[in-house]
Amino acid sequence: MKVAVMSDSTSYIPEELIEQHGVHIVPLSVVFGDTSYREGIDITTGEFYQKVRKSAELPKTSQPSIGMIARKLEELANDYDAVISIHLSSGISGTYQAVASAGEMVDGIDVYPYDSELSCMGQGFYVLEAAKLSESGESPEAIIERLDDIKQSVRAYFMADDLSHLQRGGRLNGAQAIVGSLLQIKPVLHFVDKKIVPFEKIRTRKKALNRIMGMLEKDAEQGKALKVVFIHANNESAAIELKEQFDASYPDMDTMISYFGPVIGTHLGEGALGVCWYTK
Ligand code: MYR
CATH class of the missing domain: 3.30.1180.10 (Hypothetical Protein Tm841; Chain: A;domain 3)
Known part of the structure; x- marks a missing residue:
């Protein structure tokens, strides 16, 4: 069984590790006025902090749309049987729920949304562990069991x-x-x-x-x-x-x-x- 690992941009995993482990990322966005920027794609972290200093209006943030996530899952369905998708806490963002909803819409791939219950590289810890286990051929259930284990000590x-x-x-x-x-x-x-x-x-x-x-x-x-x-x-x-x-x-x-x-x-x-x- 081929298992993909997906996360969102707020895991802020170093680029070389994302590439090394073939992790798939869906971006969240920052919004200045009427303009939305997908982080890591339309705006870098350095550009963001500079822009905040210059901007009269403070930015807002938005989760990825269900449509964007569904398109990503459809792409993954061409190459994988399942995807474990690890996200920032569902108590601070609707991203996890959006992935769960998109997963119900897409055929041809089993989607396992996972709530990290935190964010940033803490969430990234789960992502990298899942990626290593999927590389060694573990099943989605075994990977999730290990993620739950990490949750005990994180x-x-x-x-x-x-x-x-x-x-x-x-x-x-x-x-x-x-x-x-x-x-x-x-x-x-x-x-x-x-x-x-x-x-x-x-x-x-x-x-x-x-x-x-x-x-x-x-x-x-x-x-x-x-x-x-x-x-x-x-x-x-x-x-x-x-x-x-x-x-x-x-x-x-x-x-x-x-x-x-x-x-x-x-x-x-x-x-x-x-x-x-x-x-x-
Ligand atoms: C959204 O618009 O859906 C994103 C909302 C993100 C809220 C972030 C709140 C701060 C999280 C701090 C995490 C620190 C982890 C060490």
Whole structure:
């Protein structure tokens, strides 16, 4: 059985890994005024952050249309028997549901939509694992079993310099009064039940990052083999600094850098940082 692996552009997997593993990507878009840009196709991450600085109006985001996804699935049906399609959390975007709906419309391929319940390279971890397993001939069911296994150990914590982007886009959950008071500080955020909620109220960026690194180190100290990604919104030097700090103490861990591209950058704002990890 030939199993394709598909994801959406918000997994922000390095291009060379996408090519190496033949992962198929459907793009989400950022919208400035009346103009829509598919991320990674019509606009690069660098161009996006420049455009936001110059633009009077802040961008919005949109999920891929069911029609676009159905056309992609029809193409895949020519070469594959099944597709596992891994997406950003259904609690923050309708993309997963759109893939599920498109899957019901298309014949000739079995579609297995998978909700990563997070986003960015944390979602990318699932995609790369699925791709490796499909290359070794595993069935869709066996691949999904392994993805569910990863879900048990995956951790994702992040912080934004300016929470108003998340609030404006309606992606920050929690009691309204708490959310209002959070706008003055730098809380650590995470996903609970597929939605973004404050993990802990913290006053400064430095303390928030120390808190995240502390949780990562606690897991590393238990001798687990971790795969770790440090993610930045147009602030690569900050991500490199965190990675180097961690690598110096835990040289045997598998670490990498990734980025918040246009769609997620719209909601987190420039300067945001995140760390995701799971036990390999
Ligand atoms: C859409 O328009 O469908 C896309 C909405 C995307 C919302 C993104 C909210 C921020 C997610 C942060 C993920 C951090 C993972 C480490």
